[in-house]
Each structure stands twice: as structure tokens, then as C-alpha cells.
Amino acid sequence: MRNKITFKLFLSFAVALLIFSLVVGSGFAYLFREHTINIKKQDLEERAVKIAQALGDSRDQMMAWQEKENSAIQKGEGTQKQGRQMGMGPDGKPSARLQGPMGLGFNSVLRFLGSAAAEDVWIVDADQNLEMPSHRDGKKPAFMYKDLPPDAEKVVRKVMHGEITTSSGFSNMLEVPTLTVGAPIKDKDGEILGAVLIHAPLSGMDMAAKQATRILLMCGGIALLAAFLIAVYSSWRFTKPLKTMQQTAERMTEGDYTVRCDVRQNDEIGELGTALDSLGERLLIARKESAQLDQMRKDFIANISHELRTPVTVIRGSLEALNEKVVTVPEKVEEYYRQMLSETIFLQRLINDLLDLSRLQNLTFKIEMTQLNLYDVLLEAVHSSQRLGKDKNIDVVLETDTKWYPIDGDYGRLRQMLMIFMDNAVKFSPNNGQVKLVLQGKRLEIIDHGIGVAAEMVPHVFERFYKTRVEKNKSGTGLGLAIAKEIAERHGMEVTMESQPGIETKIILLLEKK
Known part of the structure; x- marks a missing residue:
């Protein structure tokens, strides 16, 4: 089986398909993962920007409301207690920290983000206070700002400088491959109040890439089966004329030069079939020529024998008659001598002509x-x-x-x-x-x-x-x-x-x- 063309074709198809599948699969897995990460990155950036904008607007609204309340208190329309409850300090001015970082009062916002979002949302204020949904649920925070690794601090610093940043620097801290997007929180005057950090695990994207790879491998298996079927059909198409030519050649070796393979294809196999048919035609012509030459040789021997027999017979008969004294009359004896001389002249001419003809037919002469x-x-x-x-x-x-x-x-x-x-x-x-x-x-x-x-x-x-x-x-x-x-x-x-x-x-x- 290993020497069969079917196996060789299948092996060729399989190796080519395997190499193709490995190259395409590896490229696909890499590009698919990168594409998925880019899409996720864009989505996280959009969401981070919207969250930061919403928090900034909320803070502006709260500050406007507080200023309005402060004005009312100063006019005696409110109480100091109410002012404190609404975000006032003991001196009657808005407090720097009211009900949360940045003085925003967004406990409910964080709780909503923690329950509704599939990703972790962290907020860092200008005083490097780290706020996450667990803070507002009465739980002990998992991390403090001081726990941030250098790569993570670098991300926060970039965001605090107004950049929208993407990084995987929080992966070691969160103990899972993570994509983090940070967006600055700004007030209406453009002042940076803090940063929004959204963490999205990459495990889901890796699973999607693995699933796509599995699908690709399944398709590769189906393609391998199709390659086997194509190889079998192709080998049959390929070997059929070769088998015909083999049978033709075997019959030619047995001496049958009339057989033809009649392979009509516009490719190398067709040219080989035509050459084999041409060889058979030439061998047939050569056989006929050989038979003709053999017949000519036989005819030549027969003719030369006939041409030599007559003068030799005449000369022998004449010599026997003279030797046995059958002819004694001088005139008859003279006639017999003339006859023998004539026959020897004919023999000499015949031999000379044969030599001339033989030399002229020899191309080396x-x-x-x-x-x-x-x-x-x-x-x-x-x-x-x-x-x-x-x-x-x-x-x-x-x-x-x-x-x-x-x-x-x-x-x-x-x-x-x-x-x-x-x-x-x-x-x-x-x-x-x-x-x-x-x-x-x-x-x-x-x-x-x-x-x-x-x-x-x-x-x-x-x-x-x-x-x-x-x-x-x-x-x-x-x-x-x-x-x-x-x-x-x-x-x-x-x-x-x-x-x-x-x-x-x-x-x-x-x-x-x-």
C-alpha cells in the first residue's frame, strides 16, 4: 500500500492540508483573540468614558445643589444640622469629603455598578482613595491603594493625567488574566477628580478562541476525509491511463505492435500515451521493414543461386563432355570452349556487379x-x-x-x-x-x-x-x-x-x- 499512488496522493493531500490547517489555525487563533480583545477594549473604553462622564455630571449636580442649600442656610432658611446632612462642614462651607470620595455621594451608583456590571468597577479619587462596590456593602475591601503593584500605579497615574489607558497590569493582583481600562473623571471645568477602572477577565475571550479553534479542527478533520476521497478519485483518474499504458507496453513486449493505448489528454500523461503509440507504430514499421529485408535476403540468395547455377551447370556439362571424350569433333570442341568462355565472362560480370551494388549500398563507402x-x-x-x-x-x-x-x-x-x-x-x-x-x-x-x-x-x-x-x-x-x-x-x-x-x-x- 505504501508504494501505491493512492497512498502517496493521500499522504501528499494530508500533509499539505495539515500544514495549511496548522498555519491557518494558528493565525486564526491569534488574530481571533487579538480581534476579540480589541473589540472588548473598545467596549470597555466606551463604558469607562460613559461611567466617568456620568460620575462627573453627578458630582457637578450635587455641588450645585449644595451651593444652593448653603445659600439658603446663610439666609436663615436652613439649619446647620441640615447643612451638615447635605454635605456642609462645620464652618458652613462645602466639605471636601461628603458621603464618599470626591464628595460625590454616589453609594447607590457603586452598588448598582457592582450588581449590574459583569466587570469590576473601581474608582480612585485625587487623594488616592480606592473605592469599590464592596466598600458600600459593608464588606472589608479586597484591596487598598497601597496594594497596587507598580504597573497598576502607572496606569492610575496616566489616567490622572487625562489619558484613557488600557493595560493588563492588574492581572497578577487579581490572580487571573485581566484587561483593565481606565478613564479620567472630570468636572465641568475639565478638572480631573479621579479615575474609573474597569476590569474584565480574559478567560471568556480565551474560551471563545479555543472554541473557534476546536471548530477549525473539526473542519480540518472533515477536510482530511474529503482529501482522502479526492485522493482516491484523483489516483483512479491518474492511474487509469497509466494502467492502460502498462498493459499496452506488456503486449508490445510480447510482440503485438498493433495495440494502442489511445490516451487522449492535454497533459504530460497524454504526451506519454502519444509517445507510446508512436513507439508502437515505429516498431510495427520496423518489423515490416525487417520482414521485407529478410525476404529480400532470401530472394537475393535464391536469385544469386539461380543466376550462378545456369553458367556453372553449362561449364560443368561442357567440361564433362570434353573430359569423357564425348565430343571429339574439332568444330564442336571449339564451340564448347566458346560457350564456357561466354559463361565465365557472364560470371565475372555478375560478380563485379554484385560487388559494385554492395559497395554503393554501404553508406560508409x-x-x-x-x-x-x-x-x-x-x-x-x-x-x-x-x-x-x-x-x-x-x-x-x-x-x-x-x-x-x-x-x-x-x-x-x-x-x-x-x-x-x-x-x-x-x-x-x-x-x-x-x-x-x-x-x-x-x-x-x-x-x-x-x-x-x-x-x-x-x-x-x-x-x-x-x-x-x-x-x-x-x-x-x-x-x-x-x-x-x-x-x-x-x-x-x-x-x-x-x-x-x-x-x-x-x-x-x-x-x-x-
């Missing part, structure tokens, strides 16, 4: 390429052909559009090629006939008006040992045209034959002029 004038080669071939056709009174004619036709080639091989074509043309031409050699542009034609070649035979005339079974061709080896074609191809020429039996036969050479 180099021919001597030099710059020459093709017209000179044509002219020499025409002169030689005229001597060949003298006995049959054959007229050999050369027609060209130029006497200067430079090409790169082997002079001797080009002359050999032309003489093969011209020899065949003279051989199959009737007495008093004509053979023409025509050079026009890039086209060279050898034209005769002999017996011609049947249409079904034309495609085979350049094959080895292929020759017409007529009396005029009994001395041929069947290798001449094959040799001529090899020479033409080694010079970059294309050679074809066109024939109308009994009318005209053309050998056409298409060549490149330098």
Missing part, C-alpha cells in the same frame, strides 16, 4: 565527389553508345540547353550510370532506331523507341535481379538498373521510368543544378 561539368559526362556517354549501336545502325543524339552544367559528383560513377541506361536503350531499340539524351534545366531524359516495359513491371525494374525474359536480355544480370539507381541516389538524384510498350520508354533523372 565513399565516392569521389568533385566539381565537374555534367555536359562532358553526357558527351562521353553518347560517343561510347554510338559505338555500341553501330552494328544496329542506332542513331544516338544529345540535346542540351547548355554546354556548361556544373555539379558535384563522381565522374566515373556518373558515366557508369549513364552507360547502363544507354546500353539498355540501345539493346532494346530496333535496327535503324534512335536513342536521345536530353538535358533541359534540372531534368535529364534517356529516350528510346524499343519494345518498352509493361505497366505492371515498371515499379520493379530497379530491383535486384529483376529483368525481362526476352532474347535480347538473356546476357543481362538483372543488377544494372539497381546499380544505376544507387549511383543516382548517392548523387541526390531521383530516377523514374515511364514506358509505352512498342512506342517510347523514358528514364527520367531529376537533378539539382549547382
Whole structure:
């Protein structure tokens, strides 16, 4: 299973998803907590400011009422006792501390804040008196101002200087992670009378962050399951064409090159499938070519055996007849000698042609390429052909559009090629006939008006040992045209034959002029 693509894909999906989940989860938890704290901070700041403003307004109202009462007392409309009850000092002036810090008289306010608010609300006056709801409930205060740690005192000092401050400096004192917001209490003239401190525990925010993280982990688990399903489906989609290509390759190893995987995808797998199909096609072509070469080898052995058997049989028969004194008449003996000489000449020509053909078909055999004038080669071939056709009174004619036709080639091989074509043309031409050699542009034609070649035979005339079974061709080896074609191809020429039996036969050479 560990080596299966399904497992590897799933593992890849799982690791990628796990890393993604860890990064996103950690980032989310951090950002969520910070966002929650910022929201809580803004909320506490707003509430602290409102509480401070409400206390400041309450103090202003109380002071205005006290001043009004003091005026009434001075006019004899009140009593000193009443003045004291309403916040007067023994000297008849407003007291600095009346019913609470800052002389505000807000016992009920603190009790309400202590019971209604989810957070602790502390108040510090300008004389560093710490007031909290427990003071007004008759309970012993949990902390005094002197108990404040340095960080907490620093927060109070900033608030007393008019800043709205946020800090976690009270956390050690309250023994729980706490967010504290402080806001200054001001009177109508802007004088700072004290500070409001609101403490909110962070445990609720941490729990919210943990809950969000748990939800994220649950989603990650669901995503992991989805990743497994996607991995299974993806691996099936991914491995299906690979499995097909594997089966195709196995069948190819068994020798079946006709099988195709037919994978059509616009990706690397599709390219691999196309390459495999192309390989099968090439292997099939190679097999056919190999079979053709093998058949050609067999045909060659059969043909050479046939070509050698006839002269060898004639020579052996003649020698046996002479050796056993079967033939004793001098004229007959002379005829037998001439026959054996003719057969040995044929054997020599056959062997020479085979050697030439073998060398020309071997690409490592180099021919001597030099710059020459093709017209000179044509002219020499025409002169030689005229001597060949003298006995049959054959007229050999050369027609060209130029006497200067430079090409790169082997002079001797080009002359050999032309003489093969011209020899065949003279051989199959009737007495008093004509053979023409025509050079026009890039086209060279050898034209005769002999017996011609049947249409079904034309495609085979350049094959080895292929020759017409007529009396005029009994001395041929069947290798001449094959040799001529090899020479033409080694010079970059294309050679074809066109024939109308009994009318005209053309050998056409298409060549490149330098």
C-alpha cells in the first residue's frame, strides 16, 4: 500500500492540508483573540468614558445643589444640622469629603455598578482613595491603594493625567488574566477628580478562541476525509491511463505492435500515451521493414543461386563432355570452349556487379565527389553508345540547353550510370532506331523507341535481379538498373521510368543544378 499512488496522493493531500490547517489555525487563533480583545477594549473604553462622564455630571449636580442649600442656610432658611446632612462642614462651607470620595455621594451608583456590571468597577479619587462596590456593602475591601503593584500605579497615574489607558497590569493582583481600562473623571471645568477602572477577565475571550479553534479542527478533520476521497478519485483518474499504458507496453513486449493505448489528454500523461503509440507504430514499421529485408535476403540468395547455377551447370556439362571424350569433333570442341568462355565472362560480370551494388549500398563507402561539368559526362556517354549501336545502325543524339552544367559528383560513377541506361536503350531499340539524351534545366531524359516495359513491371525494374525474359536480355544480370539507381541516389538524384510498350520508354533523372 505504501508504494501505491493512492497512498502517496493521500499522504501528499494530508500533509499539505495539515500544514495549511496548522498555519491557518494558528493565525486564526491569534488574530481571533487579538480581534476579540480589541473589540472588548473598545467596549470597555466606551463604558469607562460613559461611567466617568456620568460620575462627573453627578458630582457637578450635587455641588450645585449644595451651593444652593448653603445659600439658603446663610439666609436663615436652613439649619446647620441640615447643612451638615447635605454635605456642609462645620464652618458652613462645602466639605471636601461628603458621603464618599470626591464628595460625590454616589453609594447607590457603586452598588448598582457592582450588581449590574459583569466587570469590576473601581474608582480612585485625587487623594488616592480606592473605592469599590464592596466598600458600600459593608464588606472589608479586597484591596487598598497601597496594594497596587507598580504597573497598576502607572496606569492610575496616566489616567490622572487625562489619558484613557488600557493595560493588563492588574492581572497578577487579581490572580487571573485581566484587561483593565481606565478613564479620567472630570468636572465641568475639565478638572480631573479621579479615575474609573474597569476590569474584565480574559478567560471568556480565551474560551471563545479555543472554541473557534476546536471548530477549525473539526473542519480540518472533515477536510482530511474529503482529501482522502479526492485522493482516491484523483489516483483512479491518474492511474487509469497509466494502467492502460502498462498493459499496452506488456503486449508490445510480447510482440503485438498493433495495440494502442489511445490516451487522449492535454497533459504530460497524454504526451506519454502519444509517445507510446508512436513507439508502437515505429516498431510495427520496423518489423515490416525487417520482414521485407529478410525476404529480400532470401530472394537475393535464391536469385544469386539461380543466376550462378545456369553458367556453372553449362561449364560443368561442357567440361564433362570434353573430359569423357564425348565430343571429339574439332568444330564442336571449339564451340564448347566458346560457350564456357561466354559463361565465365557472364560470371565475372555478375560478380563485379554484385560487388559494385554492395559497395554503393554501404553508406560508409565513399565516392569521389568533385566539381565537374555534367555536359562532358553526357558527351562521353553518347560517343561510347554510338559505338555500341553501330552494328544496329542506332542513331544516338544529345540535346542540351547548355554546354556548361556544373555539379558535384563522381565522374566515373556518373558515366557508369549513364552507360547502363544507354546500353539498355540501345539493346532494346530496333535496327535503324534512335536513342536521345536530353538535358533541359534540372531534368535529364534517356529516350528510346524499343519494345518498352509493361505497366505492371515498371515499379520493379530497379530491383535486384529483376529483368525481362526476352532474347535480347538473356546476357543481362538483372543488377544494372539497381546499380544505376544507387549511383543516382548517392548523387541526390531521383530516377523514374515511364514506358509505352512498342512506342517510347523514358528514364527520367531529376537533378539539382549547382
